[in-house]
Amino acid sequence: MTSEPQPPTLLHLSALLRDSDVIPHVLPESVADSLKGILTIKYPSDAIACQGEENARSKVQDTPEVYFDASDSGATYTLIMTDPDLFMENDQYGGQVRHWLESGVTFSQSGKASFASASGNTTAHLGPAPGPVTRKHRYVFILAREPSGYSPKKPDDFEVGEKGEDLKGRMKFDAAKYVQDQGLTVEGVAYMLVGPDLESYATNAKLGVESLAKKVVGQ
Secondary structure (H helix, E strand, C coil): CCCCCCCCCHHHHHHHHHHCCHHHHCCCCCHHHHCCCCEEEECCCCCEEEEEEEECHHHCCCCCEEEECCCCCCCCEEEEEEECCCCCCCCCCCCEEEEEEEEEEEECCCCEEECCCCCCCCECCCCCCCCCCCCCEEEEEEEEECCCCCCCCCCCCCCCHHHHCCHHHHCCECHHHHHHHHCCEEEEEEEEEECCCHHHHHHHHHHHHHHHHHHHCCC
16 A cells, blocks of 8 residues: 655755756745745645646546645735746746736635635636647645735736736746745745646636637726
């Protein structure tokens, strides 16, 4: 019987983030010093994202549960899921794709996240859909503590809510810039690897058509 992999220590996690180029290409080197605990993403399919697990795309489409083993019950957090590998690794042309954004996240004593009802800056969860000519994409989950009395600032480089949820609206995201602009402190990071499949081609085509349709009608 194979035992489940053990959660990494913070030192091990920092090394993994550097080895995978999450640090410094998605988040700055300073994040290694601000990490407080282990962030674990659990999907209904039993797939997990924590320390670079490779997951089949079909297993990670539903909105997952989020756990953090160093949460402060009196604090609120912002959760980000981003793909830095749209057309190529560390894509500088298309930028990152914002797959999920939640503010005002709280945690129970068991470390399970609860999400505020569409308050603050939000982007609905979108499952991975890596492109046909790319290798496996990194999907990076970032948990950042919000300062006391935090009120999310409207981003100056993308729309939140429904207006920012087509592919065009999700592209050219910069997670590190968003964290800095909002005055947040990164305390947890997880990531997983997901490769393309036939269904991801169809999903990308659909998202592209939706973006084009909005452009035509002036949205």
